[in-house]
Amino acid sequence: MDSEVARVQIEDIARLKERKKLTYLLDGLYGSLAAEVNQPPIVLNLEDMTGHRGSADKLLEVSMNALERMEIGDGRNIIAATTDNPTVMKAFRRKFQEKFYWVLTFPCFLHGLNTIIGEICAHLFMKRHVTKATRVVTFFNGSHYWGGQLKEQAKKDGINRGLKKNCESRWYALVLQSMSVHDHRQSLSHLCLREDAQKKIGGLSPVAPDVVTIVLRDAEFWPAIEQGIKVMKPIVDLIGDEESRDSPLASCMLGLIRLAKTISQLPIEDGDNVDFWQHTKAVFNRPVNGRSxxxxxxxxxxxxxxxxxxxxxxxxxxxxxxxxxxxxxxxxxxxxxxxxxxxxxxxxxxxxxxxxxxxxxxSIVPHAADVEHYFSGLGGVQSMKRCNLSVQTFESLSKLRASYANFLHKVDHEAGKPTRRKHAHMHTRPEHGLDTALAVELQRSFAWVPPLAGASCNSDDEFLAGPESITDEELLEEFDRFENEMLESRGLQEGTGEVPDIFKGDIIDWNELEKVDKGITPTGFVxxxxxxxxxxxxxxxxxxxxxxxxxxxxxx
Structure with a gap:
């Protein structure tokens, strides 16, 4: 293996030196990559940060060591650095820019979209009902008997996926959870109408009374879930469509504009909460403010x-x-x-x-999806049953895996096969753009296995429904923490004057957007x-x- 690792290292160094427009991607827990638009990422290092304080200085030290090891320590080939956006990463980006004055630094675009979903869900009306959905999921996925009964009923009703749990801070998972609960509406209703579900029979516990009330008697619950899916699922689609390496800054911005157009055209139907719709517009108008x-x-x-x-x-x-x-x-x-x-x-x-x-x-890569893909993909290299690898061996295996994956990507590309990633938790398409329809493919791809069934050890859903899966009480605590962060952030960003409304065309002319999509390439040279x-x-x-x-x- 050592000779193969040496070969990959030499190839990666040569590729790094040839490239002049690299974006540095950092994960604060594990390591870093060098990414470039339309090019496969290159692993710089894998670092065990769990035994250190997660400070900006330590992150900078790890980053400099990684660049030196790959013989690009002067940073001249790096044009930008993109990370997620907690406080320590903000401080790291500032220090990294002080080290390399020309580097532009960015918070991850996709994390920003995830935050938009969190802000939308923080509305009192929607927060109340997604918390109820989490309560329903927590009960059935936590009960061996009733979870099994729901699984059997869902099979009879033609539902082939289970209830999906939400995960702390991954707000897009709220949409997936809402969709799974909505799909199980008929099965949940049939189950909760059973006599043994409403009262104890033969000493066996029934379904929790508050769960029965949510499913059968709460007149607001199901319309609220439907409205939430209608408003927020297009944002999840955009996250999935823009998380590939061929999505530069312009593609992300055009996707955001198309998303605004899609949401602006959503009808307000009978039973929709108008105040929640106004809240959604207010949240969305903040990140897309027009400028002179x-x-x-x-x-x-x-x-x-x-x-x-x-x-x-x-x-x-x-x-x-x-x-x-x-x-x-x-x-x-x-x-x-x-x-x-x-x-x-x-x-x-x-x-x-x-x-x-x-x-x-x-040429800037505006999101940290590549580094997220890389580290979540290593679940097959090191797992609960194989966890004694040293960091050095793990890094060597990870670099080999990345090299082989890039080789297969190149082969598929040359063969004309679709190379955009497809996830169990995201919808992607081979072509650019936003999927405005509620695609059947998306519905089929959300597969979460209930407690009594065996789960694949390589499932994408382990990334979603692992140790971070939370209860309705923990979700409310996370909402409180998130809302406090938003209030602090908004206090620093408040401006004066009337905010233009993107949904009314105050910022973007939708006709001009269509012209951009149909533009003609001029002849020229690179x-x-x-x-x-x-x-x-x-x-x-x-x-x-x-x-x-x-x-x-x-x-x-």
């Missing part, structure tokens, strides 16, 4: 200053942004694949700094772009953003 052209230029100049571009390059960048804003000259036209459009733009990056700027931006090489040889630029905005006519 001046704001966009300020952000671009702030990045250019971070990259230590000269004042002359900054002025050229502003001029390009003006032309791009008017869709004039070389910037006319467009298509959904932003990275391809900019790379093939028929003008050199020397003459058009905006091309160099946007190629880098659109050139190598190095973000560090364009800077002022590491010197701090002397120009001022506000002064430049005024001189270029963007601000008064």
């Amino acid at each position: 052209f001046k704001f966009m230029v300020e952000v671009a100049l702030d990045i250019a200053k971070q990259w230590r571009w000269s004042e002359q390059l900054a002025k050229m960048l502003v001029a390009d942004l003006k032309d791009y804003h008017k869709s004039s000259g070389v910037f006319s036209g467009g298509q959904a694949d932003a990275l391809d459009w900019w790379e093939t733009l028929p003008i050199s990056a020397e003459r058009c700094p905006l091309k160099a700027f946007t190629v880098i931006i659109h 050139e190598e772009i190095d973000v560090v090489a364009r800077g002022s040889q590491g010197m701090e630029p002397g120009w001022n953003i506000n002064a430049l905005l005024t001189s270029e006519g963007v601000a008064q």
Whole structure:
């Protein structure tokens, strides 16, 4: 095995040195990867962090060691770092950027979508009913007899999947749980109507009275579950569609816009809670707030200053942004694949700094899905029955596994087979875009085995329904913790003025979105772009953003 590990290590180092637009992905418990749009990720290291304090300094130390081992310790090939977004990761991203001034840092886009689901569910009406759904699931999955009875009844009713538990902090699992409970509505009703379910017979315990009440007598419960699924399932679809390595920043943003369009077109039906719908709109309008052209230029100049571009390059960048804003000259036209459009733009990056700027931006991997896939996929390498591997051996096996998986991915791609990931807990499609229909394939793929049945040791659902599966009481505690975090975060982000409504078209013109999806690729050429090489040889630029905005006519 040592010779094979050495071969993979040499190949990985060579691949890393060739790439100039890597995104550093870090998992705070285990290790890190180097990812790139449309390229397989490369494992940098596997680190046992359980015996250390999860501090930003320790994470930085582990990261630097990983980069040094893979011979990219100068960081020149890295353009961005993406992690999930707890406080320690925010501090790590800040320290990592201090180490490599040109690196842009981002919280994971998919974790952000998960947080949106959490905020939507935090509405008092929906929180009350998803907690009831968790109570139903907890009871039947915790009762050998009644869980088995429900399984048998579900088979008679043609239901081939079991009740899915929710998991702490994975808010998208609330949608999956709601869908599984909704699918079992008929079976649950038949079961709870039985005499032995409503009262003790022969000394055997009936179904818990509060569960019977929820299933049979709560007039709000089932309409609330249906409304929650209708509103939140498109967000889960987007998470599944955008978690592949061919989803750059633009794809994620377009997916978010399409999601807003989908939700804006959802009808309010009889029995829907209007206040919950208004809450959903308010939550969704926060992350998609519109911004002025001046704001966009300020952000671009702030990045250019971070990259230590000269004042002359900054002025050229502003001029390009003006032309791009008017869709004039070389910037006319467009298509959904932003990275391809900019790379093939028929003008050199020397003459058009905006091309160099946007190629880098659109090369960023905006989510940490690759690192999540990598570590959850190692469940077959080390398990409860095989847990004595040393960290070094485990890392070697994991690198071999990643190398073989990348090889098979390449073979499938060359053979024209779909290579986008498909999960038991996510819906994905071979083509880009958002699935707005409630696909039958999604329903079939949500398979959770009740307690009395044997479960596959490699099931994706072990990632969902493992030690983190929680009860209704624990869910309420998690809601309280989450709401406190949101209040603190919102207090730092509150702005002034009226918030534009994306659902009314105040921010996005839906007709323009269709034009983007049908854009035509211009003929051009692809050139190598190095973000560090364009800077002022590491010197701090002397120009001022506000002064430049005024001189270029963007601000008064």
